[in-house]
Amino acid sequence: MTESLxxxxxxDFIKFGFEKSGxxxxxxxxxxxxxxxxQRACVYCGARVVLNPITDAFHIVxxxxxxxxxxWDIRGSLTSGSDLYRNSFSTDxxxxxxxxxxxxxxSAAIDEVVQKHNPKVIFVYATCIVGVIGDDVxxxxxxxxxxxxTRVIPVKSPGFSGNKSYGYKMACNAILxxxxxxxxxxxxxxxxxxxxxxxxxxxxxIKNYLNEIGIPVVSTITGDAGYDNLIKAPSAGxxxxxxxxxxxxxxxxxxxxxxxxxxxxxxxxxxxxxxxLIRIAEAIGTEENINKAKTFTQSESDRLRPLLEKYxxxxxxxxxxxxxxxxxxxxxLIRQFNQMGIxxxxxxxxTGKPEEYEIITGLVGQxxxxxxxxxxxxxxxxxxxxxxxxxxxxxxxRPLAYKLGIxxxxxxxxxxxxxxxxxxxxxxxxxxxxxxxxPVWEYIKQET
Numbered sequence: 001m002t003e004s005l006x007x008x009x010x011x012d013f014i015k016f017g018f019e020k021s022g023x024x025x026x027x028x029x030x031x032x033x034x035x036x037x038x039q040r041a042c043v044y045c046g047a048r049v050v051l052n053p054i055t056d057a058f059h060i061v062x063x064x065x066x067x068x069x070x071x072w073d074i075r076g077s078l079t080s081g082s083d084l085y086r087n088s089f090s091t092d093x094x095x096x097x098x099x100x101x102x103x104x105x106x107s108a109a110i111d112e113v114v115q116k117h118n119p120k121v122i123f124v125y126a127t128c129i130v131g132v133i134g135d136d137v138x139x140x141x142x143x144x145x146x147x148x149x150t151r152v153i154p155v156k157s158p159g160f161s162g163n164k165s166y167g168y169k170m171a172c173n174a175i176l177x178x179x180x181x182x183x184x185x186x187x188x189x190x191x192x193x194x195x196x197x198x199x200x201x202x203x204x205x206i207k208n209y210l211n212e213i214g215i216p217v218v219s220t221i222t223g224d225a226g227y228d229n230l231i232k233a234p235s236a237g238x239x240x241x242x243x244x245x246x247x248x249x250x251x252x253x254x255x256x257x258x259x260x261x262x263x264x265x266x267x268x269x270x271x272x273x274x275x276x277l278i279r280i281a282e283a284i285g286t287e288e289n290i291n292k293a294k295t296f297t298q299s300e301s302d303r304l305r306p307l308l309e310k311y312x313x314x315x316x317x318x319x320x321x322x323x324x325x326x327x328x329x330x331x332x333l334i335r336q337f338n339q340m341g342i343x344x345x346x347x348x349x350x351t352g353k354p355e356e357y358e359i360i361t362g363l364v365g366q367x368x369x370x371x372x373x374x375x376x377x378x379x380x381x382x383x384x385x386x387x388x389x390x391x392x393x394x395x396x397x398r399p400l401a402y403k404l405g406i407x408x409x410x411x412x413x414x415x416x417x418x419x420x421x422x423x424x425x426x427x428x429x430x431x432x433x434x435x436x437x438x439p440v441w442e443y444i445k446q447e448t
Contacts, residue, residue: 012026013028013373013374014372015370017368017369018366025358026370028353028372029165029351041167041350042163042164043158043161044067044128044157044159044167046157046163046165046166047125047155047167047170047171048171049075049246050172050175051222052075052085053075053198053224053225054085054121054225054226054227054230055083055226056081056082056121056227057085057122058087058089059085059087060109060113060124061125061127062102062124062126062127062135062137063125063126063127063128063129064092064093065090067128068089068090075199075413075414076199076416077198077199077223078198078200078204078224089109089113091109093129098133101134101135102130102133103135106124107144114148114150118150120151121150121151121178122144122151122152122153123153124141124152124154125155126154126156126157127158127159128159130158131158131160131161132158140154141153153174154174156170156173157170157171164350164351165245168245168249169249172247175221176253176257178227179230179234179258182232182233183234185234187235187236188216188236189237190215190235190237191210191236191238192217192218192220192233192239192260193207193221193223193240193242194239194240194242194250194251195242195245195246196220196242197222197243199413199415200416200418202267202420202421202424203220203223205267205421206421207220209267209273209277209296209421210280213285213296214292215281218232218236219233219236237260237284238280239260239262240262240263240280241263241265242265243326243328243329244264244326244328244353245327245328245349245352245353248353261283263283265279266332268329268333268420268424269339270301270336271339273420273421274297277296278290278297300422303422307426308340308429311429311430312339314437315340315342315436315437318342318389318436319342319345319386319389320333320342320344320345320346320388321344321346321379321390321391322334322392323346323348323374323392323393323394323397324349325412325413326349326350326351326352326356327351327357327359329411330349331359333392335363340429345368345369345386346368346371346383346386346388347364347368347369350373376400379397380403383404383406384404389406390407390435391409392411393411393412394413395410395414398410405444407435407436409431
């Protein structure tokens with residue numbers, strides 16, 4: 001795709017690998033270009049995916065019934081306790097409510113939820129139509145808290161008010177509302193894990209690693225979290241930010257208000273997992289913790305080396321395209337592909353930040369193209385132009401890959417298999433091999 005074919009409004013959102021210097025940084029963290037039909041979701045979507053894994057929380061969607069279709073199955077988040085979070089309720093606003101207001105309907109819905117389910121915390125999501133008609137959701141929630149003695153927290157998430165990243169911020173504000181009354185609890189020697197949502201049990205894998213090196217976990221935000229677990233978060237000595245796109249804002253707020261420093265970590269790939277565990281031990285642990293981390297990571301790396309070498313011969317020389325939510329995940333994937341001998345020729349994110357795109361630019365080769373908030377037409381054109389062999393993305397990208405006769409790997413939040421940690425490296429490597437080297441692609445090429 002020559003630069004002349006790119007929409008003028010999109011040119012600043014696209015960067016080529018050979019432009020490592022001499023061009024301003026890629027434009028990002030902006031609202032989607034109107035009419036470009038990008039893959040970036042709305043504010044409500046961003047807020048919901050962050051808060052949904054809180055296992056004993058109750059979610060009321062204040063809006064039309066269509067918004068409630070984005071519900072418990074939006075993430076493959078697992079629970080070790082309550083499964084209340086799998087229920088989702090809507091006030092189902094109709095034309096009459098839009099004319100006369102929906103506050104009474106919302107109040108009645110909260111009363112019914114408390115009576116039937118008695119949850120410890122209720123999140124109320126204000127959707128697009130509520131932002132238009134002006135329901136005072138905050139006032140309704142305050143009244144309900146006083147009436148029932150249950151935390152009822154409004155989530156300001158009208159879809160038109162921004163983008164998915166703004167929804168993350170609104171979810172973080174809701175979490176802060178939950179934590180602030182417990183800000184004065186005594187500090188402990190332990191960490192909070194921010195931005196892992198226990199997809200396919202990945203939070204449990206990470207907690208096992210930290211237990212192996214002697215670092216206690218105070219709270220998880222929000223994978224496999226519960227109300228009693230969450231309110232202990234202000235007592236932690238360190239925050240670990242796994243999903244930078246959704247949780248950096250919360251980590252900064254907790255540092256300012258609760259005096260909890262944070263570091264960014266990644267548990268995707270051998271290199272990132274090992275480095276993260278050692279950095280955690282160095283940040284909060286003793287000399288014994290650091291030695292345990294080094295011993296454990298070396299042992300796991302040695303265990304996986306023969307398997308990775310075995311598959312490298314089957315994957316070397318292949319080309320990959322990546323389109324994921326956050327920049328940190330994209331960086332980890334590029335590093336994993338580099339270890340496999342696979343060249344990343346297309347890489348894009350929905351919510352990447354300038355510093356993450358800088359790292360991405362340094363990791364990819366001159367043949368690569370980097371995209372922020374791409375639309376399907378751009379992804380299709382660049383994958384064909386760069387002759388990609390596989391696309392790593394989410395369910396929205398799967399049909400695009402198969403339409404083009406390209407292998408696909410689901411790395412999004414709907415998946416049911418773990419891709420984090422050393423166990424995830426094994427799963428990811430095997431899946432990439434099975435997808436990319438399937439004989440079906442040869443048959444498709446013959447047909448076309």
